[in-house]
Amino acid sequence: MSITQAGQNEPTPRTGPDRPELQKIIEEIVDSGFVGMTLRVNDERGEWVGSAGAAVLGGTAEPPVDGHVRIGSTTKTFTAALVLRLVAEGGLELDAPVADHLPESGLDERITVRMLLQHTSGVFNFTGDYDPDGTYVPGIAATTAGREWVENRFTTYRPQELVELALSKPARFEPGTDWSYSNTNYVLARLLIEKATGHTYAEELQRLVLGPLGLSGTAAPTTWPDVPEPHAHAYYRYQDAGREETVDVTRHNPSWISTGGDMISTTRDLHTFVSALMGGRLLPAPLLAEMCTPHPKAGYGLGVFVQDAGPDGGTVISHNGGIAGHAALMYSTPDGGRTLTASLNYVDDAALSLGEAFQKATQRLVGEVFGGGRAGSADAAGPAR
Structure with missing residues (x-):
């Protein structure tokens, strides 16, 4: 897989005297426990880009503002946009049964394409889920936290394996009757895309999303373990025989999460993507309204x-x-006119210790950029695991 180092030779906007509040916020976010952070804001005042913290744990150089980052569950927006592009072309129907295209999957015939994209299918989440009584049901071995994940982080998983495990578990609810976030829905969307088009997910993503928008810093890596330069480093912490170990996990095989969260991008590309998507450059107005x-x-x-x-x-x-020490934020007004995109690198762990700080960080930024300086709500899509 090749991926260009988007924006490296372009001038980088510097922190201006009119946006010190943004620089202050990202510095405080880093102080709350993250290794480093970059932020890109595009609004009526132009573009502002800044960074704080470090690209490498214990280092002094800040994260590159045009660096590549694993974007975790932000992948789902790209996948949904691709499915809707195929709907616009006539290759898929939102309210048609997924089993029409994937009859061999054993999927409940009532589950539609729309249910996958909206997390209303009821399909078990292969990265782990909860029974109605609150009992945690573990998923694939790759999501077993701690030393096991670190030692097996280069294992390859086929999308079909992830789906088979999910479908071996009882459904969370009857299709269409409730809502539950499930990475399995988006792996099924990948298989659906590939079956309906006869091409790989990456090929269709390039044809219908990345290519038209010129997103040269974005890719679906499938099994490719590397993050292209420049990038900040990601880390994972675990206990081993009473000792705390911290490992650089920037390189790992993301097939364990597949289209639930495997993509790589940059804050520049995320801005271009979400502003174009919300601005109506990718989808017809009726489908954008559905989205x-x-x-x-x-x-x-x-x-x-x-x-x-x-x-x-x-x-x-x-x-x-968020995924294994990397995270991305992506926000836009409904018309695409104002966007906030960010990347973070941090030390992840089994307890997802930075989860609360992650939520507070997003609330603070959303409040500053979109809410007139008052903290707003933040979505709950944090670490993919």
């Missing part, structure tokens, strides 16, 4: 969260994601 119509339980549309930015902030469209 941004939220389920009442979770405020989730088709691959995006639709949320309130706080007092006087209006609505924002978003999808964040």
Whole structure:
């Protein structure tokens, strides 16, 4: 797989005297426990880009503002946009049964394409899920936290394996009757895309999304373990025989999460993508409206969260994601005119210790950029595991 180092030779906007509040926030976010962070804001005042913290644990150089990052569950917005592009072409129908294309999967015939994209299928989440009584049911071995994940992080998983494990578990609920976030839905979407088109997911993503928008810093790596330069490093911490070990896990095989969260991008490309998507450059207006119509339980549309930015902030469209020490934030106004994209690198662990700080960070930024300086709500899509 090749991926260009997008934006490296372009001038980088510097922190201006009119946006010190943004620099202050990202510095405080790093101080809350993250290794490093970069932020890109595009609004009526132009583009502002800044960074804080370190690219390498214990280092002094800040993360590269145009660096590549694993974007985790933000992958789902790209996948949903691709499915909807295929719907626009006539190759798929939102309310048709997925089993029409994947009869060998054993999928409940009532589950539609729309249900996959909106997490209303009821299919078990292969990275782990909860029974109605709150009992945790583990998923694939790759999501077993701790030393086991570190030692097996280069294992290859086929998408079909992930789906088979999920379908071996009881459904969470009857299709279409409830909402539950499940990475399995988006792996099924990948298989659906490939069966309907006869091409790989990566090929169709390039044809219909990445290519038309010129997103040269973005890719679906499949099994490729590397993150292209430049990039900040990601880490994982675990206990081993009473000792705490911290390992650089920037390189790992992301097939364990597949299209639930395997993509790599840059804050520049995320801005270009979400502003084009919300601005109507990828989808016909009726399909964009479908995408941004939220389920009442979770405020989730088709691959995006639709949320309130706080007092006087209006609505924002978003999808964040985190995966093994890397994370991405992606927010936009419904017209694509104002966006916030960010990347973080940190030390992940089994307890997801930075989960609360991750949520507070997003709330603070959304409040500042979209809500007139008042903290708004933030979507709950954190670490993919």
